[in-house]
Amino acid sequence: MNEMTNKIIGTPLDRVDGPAKVTGQATYTADYRPTGKTAEGFIVEAAAAPGKIRKIDTQAAEASDGVIAVLTHHNAPKQNPYGTPEEAGRFTQSHAMLESDHVRHVGDPVALVIAETLEQARHAAKLVRVEVETSEGTFDQFAADVEIAKPDSLDGADEVDTSTGDFEKEFAASDVTVEASYFTGAQHSAAMEPHATVAEWDGDELTVHMAIQIVAPGLKAFANTLGIEADKVRILSPFVGGGFGSKLGVHNDAILAALGAKVTGRPVRVVQTRRNVFSNAPHRSKHRQDLKIGADASGKLKAISHDSLAAMARNYPFAEAPASPTRASYFAPAIKTTHRVVEADIPRVDSMRAPGEAIGTLTFETAIDEIAEQCGIDPVEFRLQNDADRDPNSGAPLADRRLSECIREGAKKFGWDGRVTPGRRREGNKLIGRGMASAIRPNFLVPAEAEVVLSANGQLRVRLDMTDIGTGTYTILTQVAAETLAIPVDQITVELGDSHFPASSGSGGSFGAASCGSAVFDACGKLSKLLQQRLSGKGIAANAISVEGDRVRAGGNDYALADLVDDGALTVKGAVDPSEFDHGEEEYSYGALFSEVEVDVDSGEIRVRRLLGAFDAGRILNEKTARSQLMGGMIFGIGGALLEESTMDTRYGSFMNRDFAEYHIAVNRDVPELEVHMLEGFSEKSNPLGSKGIGELGICGTGPAIANAIYEATGCRVRKFPIHMEDLLQHLPQG
Amino acid sequence: MHAMHPLRITVNGQEHRADIDPRRSLLDFARDSLNLTGPKKGCDHGQCGACTMIVNGRRINSCLSLAVSHEGDEVTTIEGLAEGSDLSALQRAFVEHDAFQCGFCTPGQICSATALLDELKEGLPSVVSSPDKLAEMDEEIRERMSGNLCRCGAYNNIVAAISSVAGDKS
Numbered sequence: 001m002n003e004m005t006n007k008i009i010g011t012p013l014d015r016v017d018g019p020a021k022v023t024g025q026a027t028y029t030a031d032y033r034p035t036g037k038t039a040e041g042f043i044v045e046a047a048a049a050p051g052k053i054r055k056i057d058t059q060a061a062e063a064s065d066g067v068i069a070v071l072t073h074h075n076a077p078k079q080n081p082y083g084t085p086e087e088a089g090r091f092t093q094s095h096a097m098l099e100s101d102h103v104r105h106v107g108d109p110v111a112l113v114i115a116e117t118l119e120q121a122r123h124a125a126k127l128v129r130v131e132v133e134t135s136e137g138t139f140d141q142f143a144a145d146v147e148i149a150k151p152d153s154l155d156g157a158d159e160v161d162t163s164t165g166d167f168e169k170e171f172a173a174s175d176v177t178v179e180a181s182y183f184t185g186a187q188h189s190a191a192m193e194p195h196a197t198v199a200e201w202d203g204d205e206l207t208v209h210m211a212i213q214i215v216a217p218g219l220k221a222f223a224n225t226l227g228i229e230a231d232k233v234r235i236l237s238p239f240v241g242g243g244f245g246s247k248l249g250v251h252n253d254a255i256l257a258a259l260g261a262k263v264t265g266r267p268v269r270v271v272q273t274r275r276n277v278f279s280n281a282p283h284r285s286k287h288r289q290d291l292k293i294g295a296d297a298s299g300k301l302k303a304i305s306h307d308s309l310a311a312m313a314r315n316y317p318f319a320e321a322p323a324s325p326t327r328a329s330y331f332a333p334a335i336k337t338t339h340r341v342v343e344a345d346i347p348r349v350d351s352m353r354a355p356g357e358a359i360g361t362l363t364f365e366t367a368i369d370e371i372a373e374q375c376g377i378d379p380v381e382f383r384l385q386n387d388a389d390r391d392p393n394s395g396a397p398l399a400d401r402r403l404s405e406c407i408r409e410g411a412k413k414f415g416w417d418g419r420v421t422p423g424r425r426r427e428g429n430k431l432i433g434r435g436m437a438s439a440i441r442p443n444f445l446v447p448a449e450a451e452v453v454l455s456a457n458g459q460l461r462v463r464l465d466m467t468d469i470g471t472g473t474y475t476i477l478t479q480v481a482a483e484t485l486a487i488p489v490d491q492i493t494v495e496l497g498d499s500h501f502p503a504s505s506g507s508g509g510s511f512g513a514a515s516c517g518s519a520v521f522d523a524c525g526k527l528s529k530l531l532q533q534r535l536s537g538k539g540i541a542a543n544a545i546s547v548e549g550d551r552v553r554a555g556g557n558d559y560a561l562a563d564l565v566d567d568g569a570l571t572v573k574g575a576v577d578p579s580e581f582d583h584g585e586e587e588y589s590y591g592a593l594f595s596e597v598e599v600d601v602d603s604g605e606i607r608v609r610r611l612l613g614a615f616d617a618g619r620i621l622n623e624k625t626a627r628s629q630l631m632g633g634m635i636f637g638i639g640g641a642l643l644e645e646s647t648m649d650t651r652y653g654s655f656m657n658r659d660f661a662e663y664h665i666a667v668n669r670d671v672p673e674l675e676v677h678m679l680e681g682f683s684e685k686s687n688p689l690g691s692k693g694i695g696e697l698g699i700c701g702t703g704p705a706i707a708n709a710i711y712e713a714t715g716c717r718v719r720k721f722p723i724h725m726e727d728l729l730q731h732l733p734q735g
Numbered sequence: 736m737h738a739m740h741p742l743r744i745t746v747n748g749q750e751h752r753a754d755i756d757p758r759r760s761l762l763d764f765a766r767d768s769l770n771l772t773g774p775k776k777g778c779d780h781g782q783c784g785a786c787t788m789i790v791n792g793r794r795i796n797s798c799l800s801l802a803v804s805h806e807g808d809e810v811t812t813i814e815g816l817a818e819g820s821d822l823s824a825l826q827r828a829f830v831e832h833d834a835f836q837c838g839f840c841t842p843g844q845i846c847s848a849t850a851l852l853d854e855l856k857e858g859l860p861s862v863v864s865s866p867d868k869l870a871e872m873d874e875e876i877r878e879r880m881s882g883n884l885c886r887c888g889a890y891n892n893i894v895a896a897i898s899s900v901a902g903d904k905s
Contacts, residue, residue, distance in 0.1 A: 018830035193775070273779060627833075659782060661780070668893065669881045670881075
């Protein structure tokens with residue numbers, strides 16, 4: 001094997017797309033410039049909903065400078081009804097826009113103004129006059145008179161409800177109990193790149209440049225919406241400016257751009273404004289989570305119940321699974337979980353980074369902290385003594401369970417020295433507290449295909465419809481190819497985000513690197529074997545080969561690639577079949593988070609002073625990008641604990657804080673020096689690479705580690721998130 | 736019909752003369768009139784910093800500034816920081832320290848950091864500075880980079896990247 005390339009997986013290789021990104025040369029969707037003259041589309045949103053459009057006056061807009069067309073439900077091309085076919089699921093069913101006089105929610109598009117320039121379109125959009133006759137809507141799942149239902153399915157979890165053991169009996173027999181309701185706010189993924197699409201038709205063929213995480217189902221969404229065949233659609237998404245769940249599927253800009261391009265015969269660009277994104281792209285529902293936990297006097301868990309209530313956007317089937325971590329974190333003889341939803345007339349609710357665990361660990365790990373304290377047991381010890389040796393819910397064996405290792409490693413690195421009496425640690429006018437929590441996130445492997453093309457000159461192209469949403473995919477796949485084929489990194493080009501390439505997992509659920517990496521691993525392995533066969537065919541023994549320049553090395557000699565490839569290039573396909581890894585064991589990534597906060601004794605201002613995570617994500621594919629992803633997740637966790645909440649005016653169903661001045665994500669100075677420790681590992685049962693999901697793991701556990709630290713600092717247990725200074729103000733010591 | 740306004744402006748060392756819509760922001764002028772798509776529109780409200788450019792030596796949110804107000808100005812965008820394929824020290828540091836993930840905020844981060852280094856050199860104070868001296872370097876950087884949002888959460892690495900270059904300079 002080539003000395004230089006045989007150990008490249010795992011090394012901290014700089015991002016191969018780094019130079020493009022630091023010079024402004026990486027082209028995101030809105031940067032794409034079609035050959036034809038592009039027209040700009042601007043969305044006109046409904047100001048009230050639900051209801052019917054009684055009147056829409058577009059005359060002034062149409063007469064305005066530069067306007068090419070104004071699309072409304074009167075003149076929009078015919079589409080298949082929204083939400084059909086029902087069985088297709090949310091990523092592929094019809095996403096019809098401007099289809100009727102019905103207005104679903106505040107912010108629902110009622111018109112698209114298309115003009116020569118953005119300034120013209122934006123101005124004309126203000127001239128469209130819309131009257132909506134509203135009907136009574138449901139906006140608040142916590143209201144008294146709502147209809148609560150069990151969803152048909154949950155995102156990322158097998159069962160909506162679970163029950164093992166006899167909860168009532170075990171809870172009644174518990175020596176110590178915690179019973180509390182926790183509230184988590186609605187949140188927006190708020191990727192820095194607003195959703196954007198440039199659509200072009202060539203006859204009956206549609207090409208869309210768009211920001212999307214998972215390409216292949218998007219083709220079907222266009223097909224099901226527009227009534228065309230999926231093979232008439234091409235999606236291109238080479239660079240995506242962050243997704244965090246909000247770009248998993250096709251959203252409003254995409255369909256509107258396709259309709260606009262159809263009507264005008266021009267390429268049409270629709271870039272959502274930041275305000276648009278808060279209602280024309282999905283969000284995480286606010287949740288109420290009711291937790292009951294019982295333990296015996298020695299701190300052994302006996303009974304856990306976790307009941308979740310969320311909103312589901314009407315006609316958009318998605319329900320989050322906050323009780324997912326409750327089913328898997330600790331052993332108890334009885335565990336009962338339920339998820340309920342209220343159909344509401346609000347913007348779409350969908351996955352946001354670490355769906356389930358982000359808000360599930362936030363509440364559950366806070367409750368665990370509460371019961372540990374009531375038992376008089378250190379929170380680290382409490383978690384260690386309740387670790388599970390089989391899946392607490394299903395009873396199935398656990399593959400590669402390393403939660404306790406993460407907790408021990410984190411405690412050691414952090415210097416955890418037990419709890420102090422809440423409110424007792426003080427430096428000047430700052431109350432200091434420390435807290436910790438476990439992190440857990442299911443590990444997935446999903447089908448993916450890839451192709452590799454080796455040219456006679458030694459250039460290797462790796463192609464699949466996978467996206468790099470900041471996750472480092474270009475780089476990681478380069479490393480997998482380099483090591484598997486023993487070929488230098490600079491001879492590899494990874495090409496992503498084109499639906500003409502083999503269908504992959506896409507980016508979501510932390511399954512991208514494992515699934516796509518395994519497909520590339522398979523393709524390169526096959527290519528390597530094929531080269532060996534061809535060498536053997538020429539009488540050359542080749543047990544191990546490597547590629548360097550345009551030569552293949554084998555058995556101490558080297559041979560021209562040109563003699564081994566047909567027609568100048570060799571193309572090989574590879575894939576990963578998750579059923580081959582279906583061994584009946586439950587798989588998770590694990591972690592433990594430790595934090596130290598300070599709370600200003602006068603104002604209640606909360607600052608995170610230290611945040612440390614110890615993680616097990618199996619084999620690390622790139623030490624640098626993996627660390628970055630974990631840090632990014634931890635910062636998302638700071639947001640969930642302290643900052644982020646989309647506030648709805650529940651009288652009218654409108655989000656009120658639709659920009660970055662009012663929807664607060666962490667800024668640079670909100671974030672202390674983060675400490676990340678990754679356990680060495682190889683999860684052989686997970687996939688051929690031995691890796692596990694990492695992109696969402698850092699969020700899990702971070703929020704409750706901070707919340708538990710705030711409790712230690714102040715003695716005040718806040719059960720709604722984000723925790724704000726005003727929640728603490730009444731509870732701070734006087735003077 | 737909106738009257739077009741004449742504009743003479745120098746961008747990345749090159750002088751441009753154009754008749755432009757007075758409603759056009761400096762950001763949209765760069766992106767749509769000059770086809771310089773490095774600067775990004777993350778909010779169009781001056782809240783995220785993805786559009787940061789350097790105008791006459793100072794960093795500004797170009798989405799909040801009308802292009803016509805920049806008659807005669809010297810503007811540097813992300814495209815103007817490298818010399819051919821020779822990346823600037825900050826650009827190299829951003830790659831080395833993995834100071835970005837999706838990369839969408841990166842052009843703004845780097846323009847902002849480029850001007851920040853000059854501010855530090857001039858000793859211009861920030862809210863974390865004492866009356867007579869600057870705070871510790873990383874703290875000054877964290878504060879001064881807080882107008883550039885990064886949703887992927889590359890903040891630690893951004894501070895490390897800038898700090899490595901600021902350290903070299905001092």
